[in-house]
Amino acid sequence: MLQSVSDFLVITKRQLLQMIRIPEVLIFATIQPAMFVLLFRYVFGGAIDSGVEGGYVQLLMPGIFVQTVAFTLAATAVGLAADMQKGLIDRFRSLPISRSAVVIGRTVGDTLQNVVTLIVMGLVGFLVGWRPSSGPVKIVLGFLFLLAFGYSMSWIGVLIGLSVREERVAQNLVFMTVFPLTFLSNAFAPTTGMPKALQYFAEWNPVSTMVAACRELFGTENIFGATANSWPSQNPILMSLIYMVLLVAIFAPISVRKYVRVSK
């Protein structure tokens, strides 16, 4: 047991080393969300009448946070597909290490990367007027919630990365699915303008429940949600927790199984 923990820590450490060896990767990984903050804040911020105290940026930040951590799925999938392609996964599988070490190490590593990204985004957000008003405990809880969501999304990425085996395919597939998912939500605009069917979808969308949960934890009224009055939109924190538990419970075992049997 202790050995398994040390195995996955070695894999996690590898990812941290990568960040040090090629800092460009981390820099781009943080510039992109920071750019999104600025774009949305100044492009949509003027057009959308938010009606909340402090303006659109209060609603926007939780949305952008959730979108960013949802893309952990992409980081994991692309990273693992690249390792598959290079034969690195084969080498790991020929080593006497626990069968889950490589995938757990990867998901934890990607989550640690999120810590850095979220700090940068939070600071940029603060500079352009984001002021969470719920007090330190709830703010920290909000960030932990985001990290947990990123971690659970990462497990879907494991399965995708090991299944498609090619970096580029992984990249395209993930962007084609995660982007719509983050926009078919309450993250950037109210769901009220959508056709009724989409409104239901948007409210059950884990991205929406996460955004709603984060708005609640950061102390902003979620005026972009709850139009269809569904249960998830009424209980976003609980619903988000359920989603996260479900994602890990379903995808972690499937992904580990995939890793054990995967062959190039």
Place this chain on the structure above:
Amino acid sequence: MKSIIAKELVKTYDKGAVRALDGLSLEVEEGTVLGLLGPNGAGKTTTVRVLATLLTPDSGSATVAGIDVLKHPDEVRKVIGLSGQYAALDETLTGWDNLTMFGRLYHLNSAASKKRAEELLEKFSLTDAAKRPIRTYSGGMRRRLDLAASLIVKPKVLFLDEPTTGLDPRGRMEMWEVIDELVKGGVTLLLTTQYLEEADHLADSIAVIDTGKVIARGTADELKNQVGGERLEITVEVDQIATASKLVEQVSGVTPTVDSGIRKISAPVSNGSASLIQVLRLLDDAKIHPLDIGLKRPSLDDVFISLTGHVAEVVSEEEVGGKHAAKRK
């Protein structure tokens, strides 16, 4: 003692349409080198992947260092080293990072993994490149580091899957030296290759595989003998061909093949240099001075082509056809 035993391995893909392994069996004696020789798609890599616990066969059994590969893969992983067709390294990390990481994954403690990394970098002449990322390495350096990574815990059995494919001649020579060194150290090695000379140079015995089966096995010499042993070849002046041909027939016992265009007479002989001397004496008595004379042993190329039958139409034409085909290649 046999270090590797594979029995009747079968692996199919696409619901049986593709038989990557079709009842493949092989054995490797402890401390020896087996060269697994075959064309692309013959099943070389699949064999290595099964033996290295990466792939489960549909049927058959295998043991490595006396451990059942299918029942106790974890135990097998502790005693093997694997270096694949592509250098399986983290390209963004340095050589040092890679080796210490693999050291930790082989469960060496931090100090031991650093010490081992230092030793291996030294041994493979990579000390100067230790702190550079792998992506700046040449192909030969990558392969050497990849091999180093497979030697971290001094494996009992080492698998090298096409260790020199894609390397330039210099890189290949360097790799051969390194492998020679390892073999002297007593490791049991299974090496796959498409290069006949490589199998000839590095392996104690050779198994030729094609379409998922071993189609011939033996030492390089035994395999060459299978194709017909040695041939005596002499070149003489045109007017001497008839006489010389008769003399060669006396020694060989077989009517020689005569290529009058290049004035070459050739015939199989059974006892090598003795036959050569005998023919020389007869020629000397007949006052014939050959322009060229020699014993030709079939190359592994000849063996390979006659066994796999990939140029079968040429081989069937006449006995020496295989050799010509090999030269043309």
